Amino acid sequence: MTARHEEIADELRRAIDREEYTVGSRLPSEAELAAHYGVSRGTVRQAVAALTAEGLIGSRQGARRVVLASRRSQSFAELRSFAQWARAMGREATGSVVAQGYQPARAEDAVRLHLPEGTPVLHVLRVRGLDGEPVLLERTVYADWISPAVEAIEPDCASVTQRLYDETGLVFAYGEHVIDAVAAGAQDAELLDIRRTSPLLRVRRVTTTREGRPVEWSDDRYRSDAVSFSVHNSIDNNALARKTAE
Amino acid sequence: MTARHEEIADELRRAIDREEYTVGSRLPSEAELAAHYGVSRGTVRQAVAALTAEGLIGSRQGARRVVLASRRSQSFAELRSFAQWARAMGREATGSVVAQGYQPARAEDAVRLHLPEGTPVLHVLRVRGLDGEPVLLERTVYADWISPAVEAIEPDCASVTQRLYDETGLVFAYGEHVIDAVAAGAQDAELLDIRRTSPLLRVRRVTTTREGRPVEWSDDRYRSDAVSFSVHNSIDNNALARKTAE
DNA sequence: TGACGCAACTTGTTCATACAAGTTCTCCGC
DNA sequence: GCGGAGAACTTGTATGAACAAGTTGCGTCA
Incomplete structure (x- = not known):
């Protein structure tokens, strides 16, 4: 309806x-x-x-x-979930957890997740692929109140977003994305199967619930030969902003 | 009013x-x-x-x-004009034309600018800087009907956008931006004063008038240590889209 | 004390109307 | 044929009303 x-x-x-x-x-x-x-x-x-x-x-x-344009942009659902995005394109998403563990929240984590510094938060390093080929490295930090649910998910789950929704009813509703480029480090290179110093598209994002409560923040690195982002905007509607390094 | x-x-x-x-x-x-x-x-x-x-x-x-957030995003004016953006931050924008000339429109140019293939279009290579330091390399192609006005602008003009508005009343109203990462080539490295293969943030954009007529399209490469982009979005409002390499 | 249900509140949707402001096209006069 | 005035059209702004749908918190009852 x-x-x-x-x-x-x-x-x-x-x-x-x-x-x-x-x-x-x-x-x-x-x-x-x-x-x-x-x-x-x-x-x-x-x-x-x-x-x-x-x-x-x-x-x-x-x-x-x-x-102005005919190509329809994706739904937010497809943006926030790697698996949903892949499915919408008729490709198969894969995922596997490389490392996972609790660490006390650093100042950075505390600010982004609206938590007191030192709160134990869950760090997860995931590699994600399209049709078997690795294209994305996710370094995600989850807020304490959702961490247990995340920890319970099996390491090779294809859609964490979907799983969290099914298990807890959690919906990712708002996001802020900061985009820049970085050279692949040693770990990045190995996990994404590329050469060191290859250019990667980095997206640092914070996702929040409908109530405005931050759920996770993540440093996502995309193989730049596989993925790009696009933004439509206009004189009245400017979602995109340019920023200098602080 | x-x-x-x-x-x-x-x-x-x-x-x-x-x-x-x-x-x-x-x-x-x-x-x-x-x-x-x-x-x-x-x-x-x-x-x-x-x-x-x-x-x-x-x-x-x-x-x-x-x-959800307190930091106000920039106006579209600041996004579309490097000089206006710099001024809003209290920094000084510089710019200089490295090369310029007419070439018949390739298929790519024709599609993006809605022109017949072969139409002579103006190619301009510009280096732009903040407070003297080069941060951006612009490779721009202008539609034939605006090219004469662009050609008349002196090479070190700080704000091309402003100049075009003053001279012709042209307003850039809509834009599409495709963002990815590339390694600096030899020319990029020399002009931006960085090492070859350094990661650059590439923004390919098409800008159109209020009537929906394409004015220019550009391949902009930013020093990734100097500039990043950010996008706010939500479940109802998704300006940002992820795309695979074709 | 804890759970449930309802009432009050708040945003979402839709309608009808009126006028302001900008664009487009026609037609008239030169 | 060309330019300008103006009419017709179209989108922008604002109001007021009514109901739908979802959330929150209070209060009652077990």
């Missing part, structure tokens, strides 16, 4: 995807869409606002909306 | 920034905010929707909104 405006947004997304509206062409006016779907203009506006935020269409006062 | 809902969004952003609302705390209800600012609930909703999209606050039906 999704909301009407989401149904309409989905229909428009699909129409753009199958090039019913081609890149560069104009969308029908709000009034036309409202009449077509039998809803008020406000509901149509909610639908097109979603597509605008995704960068699929552009909007200017007075002019009809323009289609 | 900004809209009321934007004023309110700004006030809330500032309040969060100066920790009047701390991370993890709850925002007043829509009804309270509406009464406080003397506007309708709809207007308040527009304001908080903006903050939600930025990832500053989290929202769940039935519960009060929660502050």
